[in-house]
Amino acid sequence: MVVKFSNGYVWKDGNFVKKDFFVEGNKFVYPKKFDKEVNLEGKYILPGFSDSHAHILGVGIKKLTLDLSDENFEKILDIDSDIILGRGWEKIDNKDFFDTVKSPVILIRKCGHVAFLNRKAQRLLKINNYYIFEDEIEKIWEYIPSEFLVRAFKEGINEFLKHGITSVHSDDLHGISFELLKRLLKESKLRVYEKLCTKNPWEFEFGSYGISKIFGIKLFADGSLGGKTAFLSKTYKNNSGFGIFTLPDNFSDIVEFAEKNNLQVCVHTIGDEALSRTIEAFGKKTGHRIIHAQFVKKRDFEKLSSFSFSVQPHFFFEDLNLISSVDFSNILLYPFRNMYENNILISFSSDGPVSPISPLYVIQAALKLGFSFSESISLYTEFSGKLIKENIGVIKPQYLADFIIFKDKTLRNLEKVFVNGELVYDTLTLNP
Template identity: 25%
Template sequence: MGAYGQADYVLVGGRLYTVDPAQPIAEAMAVQGERILMVGTSEQVLAAYPNAQRIDLDGYVVVPGFIDAHAHLMGLGLNRMQADLTGTRSVQEVLERLKAFATSLPEGAWLLGRGWDQNDWPVKAFPTRYMLDAAFPDRPVWLVRIDGHAAWANTAALQQAAPELLATFVADPPGGRIVRDAQGIPTGVFIDAAMELVARHIPRPTEAVLEEALQRAVTEVHRYGLTGVHDAGADWDTIQRYWRAIDRDALRLRLYVMVDGLGEAFEHICTQGPILGYKGYLTVRSVKFYIDGALGSRGAALLAEYSDDPENQGLLRYAPEVFAEMVQQAMRCGLQVNTHAIGDRGVRVVLDAYEQALQTLGRTAGRHRVEHAQVIAPPDFARFAALGVIASMQPTHAISDMYWAEDRLGPERVRGAYAWRTLLRHGARLAFGSDFPVESPNPLLGFYAAVTRQDAQGWPPGGWYPEERLTREEALRAFTLGAAYAAFQEDELGSLTPGKYADFVVLSQDIMTIPPEEILQTQVLATFVGGQCVFHHEAAAGLCPKLP
C-alpha cells in the first residue's frame, strides 16, 4: 500500500512476517501515532519517509503482537503473589515450598497457593488434608490445582470456612464433587463446583493487592510479547478495575473480556450494552460459561467412562436443557457465547445448545466459541464449521497432558484430543492462547507446541500424534489474526497491515525458519502496543524510538 501521512518512525532492515496474505513478508514498516502507515521493502519505506526517525532492526524478525485468546489476567497476577507450586514433583516438595512462603505471612493469614498436579508425583492419587495438617495444624491452607478445577485444603481451612463438612454429611453440589474416604469423610480435595464450599469463605484480597496483581500481570505478559489478552471470565469489579487502569494510562494491553456467567457483569452488559474498544484497550461483548471440568482431575464430561476410572464419566456443570436456556438468554442479549468444554460430552452439549439457539433465534452475534475443545468425538468435528463456531484452544495443554491423556481416554478416543489439524481439515477456525496461569503466558511455548507436539526436551521423537501438528504459518496465524477474528477485531489487530494498530513484537530469531528445537531459545527483544514500546530487553533499548 502506498505511503500517506507523516511517520513518527520507521523500522528497516528486518524480516517482517505480516500475517497479511496481500504481503506476507516485508523488510520495513512505518508507524504514525498508534497506527501502521506502510509496510514494504526498506528502500520503499525510506523513500516514502526520508525524515522519519529510523530504527535499524539489524536483521531481527518482527511479527504481529501475540494475542492470547484464553487467559486469566488477574489470576496470573494473584498467582505471582501466592505460593507457586508449579512443577512440584512430590507432596514433600509442595510442603517445602509452602513452609518457605509461609515465613512472610502474618499469623493467622490464609496460606494460598496454586499449581500442584498429582499426575507429576510418584503416587498419582489425589493428596489429602492430613498431608498438610502435620506442617500446618493451625494456619488455614488452600491450594488450587494447576488447572483451576480442583483445590486441596487442610483441616484448619475446613474448620474455619466450612465446619459443617466435618460435622455432618454434605452432599456434592451440582457440577462438583467432594472427594471422600471409604467412610465418606472429606479428604480435603474439592472438584469444580464443590470448591466454592470453601473458597467463598476465604478473605477477599484488598483493592491495593488487586491493583498490584494487575500491574504484575501486565508487566509479565508484555515481557513475553503479548499485546492482547482475551480475559476468560471477569466480574464487574474486575472490569471496573481495568477501566480505571486505562484511565490513568496504566494498562497498555488490548483486553477482550468475557463476563463470568449470568452475574452482575452480565446484567450490566445485557441491559446497558457492550463496551466496544474503550480508548482502544477494553472490549466487553461476550460471556464465559462452563459446561464441565478438567481432564487432569477427571471432571471433564465424557460420552463414555474414563479409561482409568471406570464408572466415572466426569461432571456436567448444568443439565443440558438448563445450559441451553442460558445460551439463548445470552444470545438474546446480543452477546458472543464462549463456553469451557473439555470432554467430548461437554463439547457435544455445547454444540447442541448453540445449534438449538441458532435455529430458535436466527441471527445472533455470531462467532460463538468452544473454549479448550480438548476432546472431540469424530462426528462433531464438522459441526464447528457448519455452525460457525470457533475452536479456542491452548497448544501447551497438549504437551502438558500427553504423558497421561491416553490413560484417561484410551488409544482410540485420544485421537480426537488436541486435534488442531483435524479441526482445520474440517474447515474450523482456530484461536490460540495459553490459559495462563494454568500454563506459562509465553506464546512461543504455544507456538513450539503447535508445530512439534513435543515437550521442551524434544519428547516424544517425531511428536505426540504428529499428524495433528500445524505449520508455522498456521500456528502464527492462530496466535494473531485468528485470535483477533475470535474477538471481532480482525480489522484492527492481528496482522501488520497499514491502517491497523501498530501492535508488534521484535524477536531475536527467525521462528519461521530456525530448527524447531531452537524456537524455545528465542527471546522477545521488544514489545510495541499502539506504536509505543512497552517492553524491551536490557540489550535492545535501541529498538525503542524516542517519542515526544
C-alpha cells in the same frame, strides 16, 4: 505523528521480508510523509502475539504466591502468612501434613478446577471437605484483599508483555469487583479482550475501556480432565463417574442476550459429552466460541464449523498420562490439525496459568502436531483477531499497531513490545 520504521525484516505472508512500515497514532498506515524515522538496524519484527484464552489475574496470582508445580510441599512450613495460597500441584498424598501448619492453607490444582483446603482453611471458608471443585472455588477470593488482586492483575499484564504478547482474551471476574475490573482494563497497556464469567450478563456493562474491551461471556460446560470433572460419554476407568455437566439452566437466555447485544458466548468444554450437549444447546445459533474442545465425538465433527475455537496444542502432551484413564473409542483426541485443515476457525492459546504463557512453548507443541511454523505464527496472531473480528495480528495498513521486535530470527531475544503504537516494554532498559 507519523513514524517510519526502516531497515527491519518484517513478517509478511509466512516470511521475514526486508521492508519499511509506517505507524500513525494507533494504526499501521500506508507509506506517507513521516515526522520521525526509527532505524531497526536489521532486526526482526512480528505482529504481537495474541493469546486467545488465558487468565491475566490468575497468571499474576501464581507469580505472587507459592508455586507448587514441583510438589515440594515442605516449603509451606517456611511461610509466615495469615493465609497460605499456592497453585500448581497435580496430586496430594498426605492430607494430614497440611493440618500441622498454623495458618489456613489453600492450594489450587494446576487445572484451576480443584482446590485443597487444610482444616483451618475449611473452618475459614465454612466448608467441611479437604477438596472443593468448580464454583466452590469462587469462595476463596472473598478472603483475598482487593489490593492484592490489583497487584496480581498488574503483575499478570507484565508477564504477558515480557513474552511479546500484546493482547489477551482474558477471564478475570473472580474475586474482583466489576468496578475495579473496569478501572484496571482502562489503565492497562496490554490490550485485553475480556470475557465476563457470569450467568447474569445483563447485570454488567459491555464495551470499550481504554484500549481494552469487554466483548463476551464465559461459561463452563464441564471441569478438567485431571480433576476427573471433564464430562465424558463413557466413565473414567477405575471410577464410576462421567464427570460433571455445568452449563447453566438459563443458557438459552444468556445466548439470546448475547445475540441482541452483539456479544460472543465462550463455553469451556473439554469432555466429548459436554461438547455434544453444548452444541445441542446452541441450536441454530452460530458464531460463538468453544474453548478447549480436546475430545470430540466423530459424529459431532461436522457440526464444529458453526463455531470458532480457542485451542491449546500443548495440552495433548501435558495430558498424555491422563488420557490412559479414559475410554476414547469413536472419539477424536485433540483434533486441532484436522479442524484447521477443514477450515474451522481456530486460534492458539496458553490457558495460562494452567500452562506456561510463552508462545514458543505453545508453538513447539503445535509443530509436533503437524502445524508449520508459519501456520503457528498466524494462529497465534491474526487468527486471534478473526475470532472476534478485530484488526490485530498483521502488520499492514488499517490494523492496530501491535508489534514486537526481536534481535534475530530465532525469536528468543525479544527487545521491544509496542501496543497501540506505543512502546510498552523494552528489555534493553528493563522498563515495563
